[in-house]
Amino acid sequence: MSSTLGKFKIALVQLKVGADKGANLASARKLVIEAGAKGAKLVVLPECFNSPYGTQYFSKYAEEMSESGDKKSETVQALSEMAAKAGVYLVGGSIPEREAESGKLYNTSTVYDSSGTMVAKHRKVHLFDIDVPGKIRFIESEVLSAGDRGTVFDTPWGRIGLGICYDLRFPELAMIAARREGIKAMIYPGAFNMTTGPLHWELLLRARAVDNMIYVAGCGPARDLEASYHAWGHSTLVGPDGQVVAGSGFEETIVYGDMETSAIDGIREAIPIYKQRRFDVYPDVADEDSxxxxxxxxxxxxxxxxxxxxxxxxxxxxxxxxxxxxxxxxxxxxxxxx
Amino acid sequence: MSSTLGKFKIALVQLKVGADKGANLASARKLVIEAGAKGAKLVVLPECFNSPYGTQYFSKYAEEMSESGDKKSETVQALSEMAAKAGVYLVGGSIPEREAESGKLYNTSTVYDSSGTMVAKHRKVHLFDIDVPGKIRFIESEVLSAGDRGTVFDTPWGRIGLGICYDLRFPELAMIAARREGIKAMIYPGAFNMTTGPLHWELLLRARAVDNMIYVAGCGPARDLEASYHAWGHSTLVGPDGQVVAGSGFEETIVYGDMETSAIDGIREAIPIYKQRRFDVYPDVADEDSxxxxxxxxxxxxxxxxxxxxxxxxxxxxxxxxxxxxxxxxxxxxxxxx
Structure with missing residues (x-):
């Protein structure tokens, strides 16, 4: 995607997610359409937006889907319809996916263009496994399988990269997408918790932005104190200079922000890291010709x-x-x- | 360096640097000895601590030095003496170095153990070249040559990595040093300016820390409004959780902070990124066996x-x-x- 429009509005839907899938889809639809009506061209939903977050829920809420977005998945159908209805590109947060052939479960984000056609599917590459005896135990890999590739998709405003939550901690996905795929932004549906959220959520979003001079958006669910998992919320858009453009607190809300190609060009001209990396001293993770x-x-x-x-x-x-x-x-x- | 002491104090000397090299060395000596007397085991000086910062100054102030720290360099002699006198490991900021054989100039940091022996030498790998017509022009490479390798050195408290200023913007040096060399900290003598300082200095230090779960120290000169180059100051120590441990403003001061191996172990156990990187999906820049x-x-x-x-x-x-x-x-x- 060489030619791109100069400026567009992104909306991060900080959805309040409950146990009722139908209600979650209805809430998402309402807010996605609202965001489209307010001028957003790209709308993002949070990680696990159609079900509670937790290893005990993934299997129950999982849906089969195909690359083409056929009729198997209730959520894929709903996302496709709301993207077309709102007339927006939609990053459909993530949902538990069951692969038909293997029965394996994945944490999967799907993306739709403004006609409702699925244009990308990303399976979370980095599963969060932690087991500190007596302190915390959360082993995603007990029930989930991991994706095996990075994901980018094209929009009229440029190419965009996609990661899910814990993927944000691993800089390579953004580095490769920025250097080789020429993305304008990385988008991370995520659900950091009340410990890692205040410590690292904004810092990691800003780090990916400043190191690659791209926009970075993180979209989390609203906090629900009645749920077993308390999410940090704080959906945030960071600019290519590493500064926060727009953000939120814990409540259900929509965060709006403008993304401008000229801001990316400006910072890369001012601080020309793209011309000054020393790939004679260290390898380039993004160079397929090595x-x-x-x-x-x-x-x-x-x-x-x-x-x-x-x-x-x-x-x-x-x-x-x-x-x-x-x-x-x-x-x-x-x-x-x- | 497999066994390390658990805890030690680092001191970042935010030196006020002027045009008189002898005066700069005398000020540095006084503060390094003061830091040692207050219990610091590792003391850091800022980038270009013996001369004003600017391409017009490098040649005039440059000194020849050898790996062994022989008598050629006035500054090497002074640093060696003050390290031994203070009984500290000393990261001697950086100085303009003239390579005897080639006449080439480098921006070079030298490190000394507590007996005054030079144990490491790092030449700035990434030279800052910027030329935006009508706005700013600063071309380090017009007078400086660039180093061609990363640098680490061993202390009784563990291995430590070294970069200079603009090197901080390029994550690979820290990634490789942390993953393969097992460093406990990266240290960056630096002199960010009044634009890039407030925008990025702390963010970049924190980004290197959180992505590698190491301590990161940045040591800048105090601001001198009479100099042609106004430095941001703000010498800062960041912990392996990405949080600021200690920092300063613009004035000449010494920033003290504790570095604890247990803090590194703790964060890596809590958020086990070191076990969860996906080098089957992307290459590891630190893996020499690839x-x-x-x-x-x-x-x-x-x-x-x-x-x-x-x-x-x-x-x-x-x-x-x-x-x-x-x-x-x-x-x-x-x-x-x-």
Missing amino acids: KYTKLQASKQFDDIADYTLKFGTINSKDSSISLVNSVLTKQVKVNKVF | KYTKLQASKQFDDIADYTLKFGTINSKDSSISLVNSVLTKQVKVNKVF
Whole structure:
């Protein structure tokens, strides 16, 4: 997506989520349509917006879905309809997904364009497993499987990257999406808790923004003191200069903020980190052609060539495998930085 | 460095730096000795602590030095003496260095143990070049050359990583030092300005801390309104949970803070990112054996083996080079993440 519109409004719907899926979907629909009516072009719902958050709930609330958004999933149908009705791009928070073939459960975010077509699906890559005896135990991986890739999608306002909650703690997804995929923003539906929320939610959103000079939006559910899990709320939009553009407290609300391509261009011109990274000193996690590895490898190219020359005739699969193994081992061993 | 003491005090000397090198060294000595007397075990000076900051000054103030800290450099001698006198590990901020052989200038930080022996030397890896016509022009690379490696050093309290100012904006140095070198802290002598300081200085220090769960210290010079460059000051120590432990304003002062290994262990147990990174999904910038590359390569291993088998006899340097080139090209091409 090379040409993009200059400015658009994003809305983060800090939804109050309860145990009734139908009621959650109805509340979401009402607020998504309200956001569209107020001019938002991209609307975001929180993590686990159609069910309570907790390993005990995922299986019960899980739905099967396909990439094309067919009729299997009640929530996919509802999200598709509300995106089209509101005329907005919609990041449908996340929901528990059951994969039809394997029966595996995932924490999955789906994205829709303004006609209601599903344009992206992200399965949470980093599952939160913690077990400190006597203190806290929360093992997502007991019931969830993890996604195995980063996700970006295109909009008329530019490409956008997607992560879910704990994914926010791992900088690589945003680094790769920003450097290689050219995203304008990372969006994280999330549900940080009352400990990690005040400690780290805003800091991590700001860190991803300043290191990549992109917009970063985090959208959490409103706090429900009657639920077993108390979410931090505080849905927040951060600008490409790392400063908070708009945010909220705990209550159910919609956070609005403008995203402007010129702000991204401005900060990258003022502080030109995109031109000054030293991929001769350290590898670029975003470089699929791995220039760093090539550079390092080229330094030992002659050694390797000498080795293969000594090898002589390759006349069996075994000798071929042995040769390749030697070359690869030698090649990857040179990837030392410090 | 596997065994480390549990707790120690760090001091960040927010020195007022002027145009008189001898006076700067005398002020530094006084404050370093004061910090040692107050119990600091590791003392840090700011970037460019022996001279004004500016491309017009680097050549005039530059000194030659050797790795062993011989008598060539007035500042190296002074730092060595004050470290021993104070009985502290000393991160000697940075000074303009002239490399004897090449005549090249570097922005260089040297580190001394409590006997005054130089134990590390870091040359600023990322030079700040900015040229926005009509707005600001500051091109470090017009007079400085850049370092080509990250730097760590060992203390009785654990291994510590080192960067200088603009290095702070590039997360890889800290990521690699934390993941592979096992550092307890990153230390950045720096001199952010009155624009980037309030915007990003504390945010970047906190971002490096929370993403790597290490201590991060930034030490700047006091603000001198009579100088051509107005530094942000605000020397700050951030804990491994990303929270500010101690900080200052603009004035000449010493910032003290405790660093505790238990705090690092505690946050890493509570939020176990070190066990949950997904190096099957993205590469690890810190992995010199490049397990990710190996994993990806292994998926195409058979294809490559088949290729070399087709290649047949290697009986010349040319055919050897051609084969290696084919294998490497194929191997690095598979490094696709998204």
